[in-house]
Amino acid sequence: MWHLGRPMLHGVGCLGGVCGACPISIRLPNQMAPKTALACQTLVAEGAEMAFLPGDASKKEIAPLPAETPNQNTLFQYYPETRRCVACGACTSICPQGIDVMASVREAMNGKLAETADRFVDCVMCGLCAAVCDVKVRPHRVGLYTRRLIGAFQENEATQLKKRIEEIGSGHYKEQWAALMEEAVH
Amino acid sequence: MSDIDVSKERVNTSRAARSQQEMPRLSAEEKDDLVHRYHPDYKKEAYATLRFGPNKGEQTVHELARLLEGESPVPADFPALKPAHQVDILIIGGGGAGATAALTAKAAGAKILMATKLRLGDSNTVMAEGGMQVAVSPEDSPIRHFVDSLKGGHMANDRVLLKQLVEEGPSVAQWLIDLGVMFDREDDGNLSLRAGGGSSLPRLLRCKDYTGLELMRVLKDCVLNEEVEVLEFSPVIELLTDGKGSCTGAILKDLDNDRRIVVQAKTVILATGGIGRLHIQGFPTSNHFGATGDGLSITYRAGASLTLQDTFQYHPTGAVFPEAMAGLLVTEAIRSAGAHLLNAKGERFVYELETRDAVASAVIRECLEGRGIQTPAGRYGVWIDMPLVDQINGEGTLEKRFPNMIRQFSRYDIDIRKEPVLVYPTLHYQNGGIQIDAEGESTLKNLFVAGEASGGIHGRNRLMGNSLLDIIVYGKRAGAAASKRAAASDFGPLSLDHLSRFRKERSEAGVNSDVVSPMLFPDYVKKQ
Structure with missing residues (x-):
């Protein structure tokens, strides 16, 4: 767009393929149908037709983390429509990151939250999956919330981290610091 | 076969022999x-002396000096300063530091407003x-951790700031985990750690090669959950002061409606990030579109001091081919995992995990002395041999740990599991910035600064992984x-008294350039 002399503001972000600001629809001359992509990660070609797609307009639920270990009902409480998925596959085909979105929605429906979380590691939150869903599922939001549930409720604790926090809190390093800061100043 | 192909073949054929080779440390x-x-930090002709203002007589690069000494977009006859918002805290910047500051302030019960130039989350953090x-x-x-960082920073780090950074690291990591950040784990639940350049032990927490994206997704989600009021596409163009050395608010520009918005705030937290899009010394950059150092110029005008404003980080391995990827990062973690750097002759020339300034310097040396490889677009670079990572750590390592890297190159039909790619230093980070005290306050009272916009923590060279830590620790502190x-x-x-003083000093110093700052965005539009 810049090369064509057009300034851009909306639709530009990291320019590195991770912020999700620039989803486009693009059809190359030899293709039947347009495909979605991230503009900053797409090479233009002579004769290509392209349009910038609007940003994510799906509703964000106020979804805090629960106090107790979560299950799929924790998710349905905020995103009940997830259960309505009719497995049409539109979300998967539109994802510019190539995530199998539909599979992960099905996994979330069946309580396989860890699997859903894993699939969404590449998600840039562009929201195209929600925009094309006929039954108004918001897969990217489901994915992120699921990741947060899994992240905050890990089965095995990070014991080394806990121990280090205790050490610091109990003044374990106090003398070493005193000596070091003294030395560092002189 | 072209020269490039011949050179690439040398890299491919020497891989097995090299895999056991020990490279001496410097x-x-x-x-x-x-x-x-x-x-590049030592290239004299790239530097100018600041002619007036808080850091008068000190040096910085021409690109930044022009902006610091630039004129304000706010005219002298700006209409009466009637605030559209009155808040306890105005947070400027919607990246990792700004979001962390917002969550902390909200938890403390403050009434806050967040203003950001692009969208919430559009930042270097996400990258x-x-x-x-x-x-x-x-x-x-x-x-x-302290000693490694101090050595890496050439002993120029602010010791107090650095001590707080390393000491609060573990507790902020726990805070992030409690918010639901999925750091990679070992089977026993402990955090998986990796080595970084200049670190004496593996110390990097990460989420594959999406660590920043993972942090930003979660932080943004939390900010939205807390219903923080956020003005997007509304960069700050001028701070407001009481004329007696305290910050009292700011003027924002509503980009979509071309309006000015006056905000009155008891305190302001500036988290505007870095400067990559200034393309200092003509370097490409790994930074996001809005990284134009806006915070530095408005703060300088308002009378706050900068520190270490003459030192920048050039990440040793930015892509140079394909041209569309120029400047984009090839993560240091790839070198931690064993990838070699090789010149045109297919020879290693530096221990790959020296600090970033040393590795970048070595790459520049190779290219200057004719051992670089020229791309079709005329850039120079050296090889980074990523297939070696799979050879050392086992098939599938790249796929498991670097999905983003594979995806980015595969879009241009380059398979990093099979062939080396060309890299050259890319402008990555502003080591210095606005001077802050232990609580993150600048020399202008009630103006706090967090993240890359601040300076002192990292000395003259930041270690890998200390920036994500910085934004969380100092976002929380601020x-x-x-x-x-x-x-x-x-x-x-609310007054613009500082602006009258600035204009007086500017004209007395004989500066009359027509540069207006903050820059807001780089101008990439081709003139027809």
């Missing part, structure tokens, strides 16, 4: 010599790949300190 003297001779340094392992300690201050303060009068 001695302190050798490193010093290398950096002084080849690092960070390699990880976040936290001294977690039993062999490690905050002391070691958020807490600003809340406390706001609770004990009243609104101050």
Whole structure:
């Protein structure tokens, strides 16, 4: 767009393929149908037709983390429509990151939250999956919330981290610091 | 076969022989010599002396000096300053530091407004790949982390700031985990740690090569959950002061409606990030579209001091081919995992995990002395041999740990599991910035700064993984300190007195350039 002399503001972000600001629809001359992509990660070609797609307009639920270990009902409480998925596959085909979105929605429906979380590691939150869903599922939001549930409720604790926090809190390093800061100043 | 193909073939054929090769570490003297001779920070003609203002007489690069000494977009006859918003804290910037500050301030009960130039989350944070340094392992300690960072920073780090950074690392890591950040884990639940350049032990927490994206997704989600009022596409163009050395608010520009928005705030937290899009010394950059150092110029005008404003980080391995990827990062974690750097002859030329300034200098040396490889677009670079990572760590390592890297190159039909790619230093980070005290307050009262916009923590060279830590530790500190201050303060009068003073000093110094700052965006539009 810049090369064509057009300034851009909306639709530009990291320019590195991770912020999700620039989803486009693009059809190359030899293709039947347009495909979605991230503009900053797409090479233009002579004769290509392209349009910038609007940003994510799906509703964000106020979804805090629960106090107790979560299950799929924790998710349905905020995103009940997830259960309505009719497995049409539109979300998967539109994802510019190539995530199998539909599979992960099905996994979330069946309580396989860890699997859903894993699939969404590449998600840039562009929201195209929600925009094309006929039954108004918001897969990217489901994915992120699921990741947060899994992240905050890990089965095995990070014991080394806990121990280090205790050490610091109990003044374990106090003398070493005193000596070091003294030395560092002189 | 072209020269490039011949050279690439040398890399491919020498892989097996090289895999066991030990590369000598540089001695302190050798490193010093290398950096002084080849690092862009030591290129005298790239620097100008500031002619007026808080850092008068000190040096910085021309690109930044022009902006610091630039004219304000706010005219002298700006209409009466009638605030559209009155808040305890105005947070400027919607990246990792701003979001962390917002969450902390909100938890402390402050009334806040967040303003950001693009969208909430559009930042350098989201692009960070390699990880976040936290001294977690039993062999490690905050002391070691401190010493490594001090050495890496050429002993120029602010000791107090650095001590707080390393000491609060473990607790902020726990805070992030409690918010639901999925750091990579070992089977026993402990955090998986990786090595970074200049670190004496593996200390990087990460989420594959999406660490920044993972952090930003979660932080943004939390900010939205907390229903923080956010003005997007609304960059700050001028700070407001009481004329007596305290910050009292700011003027924002509503880009979509071309309006000015006056905000009155008891305290302001500036988290505007870095400067990559200034393309200092003509370098490409790994930074996001909005990284134009806006915070530095408005703060300088308002009378706050900068520190270490003459030092920048050029990440050693930015892509140079394909041209569309120029400047984009090839994460340091790839070198941690064993990838070699090779010149046109297919030979290694530096231990790959020296600090970033040393590795960048070595790459520049190779290219200057004719051992670089020229791309079709005329750039120079050296090879980074990523297939070696799979050879050393086992098939599938790249796929498991670097999905983002594979995806980015595969879009141009380059398979990094099979072939080396070309890299050259890319402008990555502003080592210095606005001077802050232990609580994150600048020399202008009630103006707090967090993240890359601030300076001092990293000295003259930041270690990998210390920036993601910085934004969280100092985002929290600034958020807490600003809340406390706001609770004990009243609104101050809104004035542009500092601007009159700035204009007077500017004309007395004989500066009459037509540069207006903040820059807001780089101008990439081709003139027809």
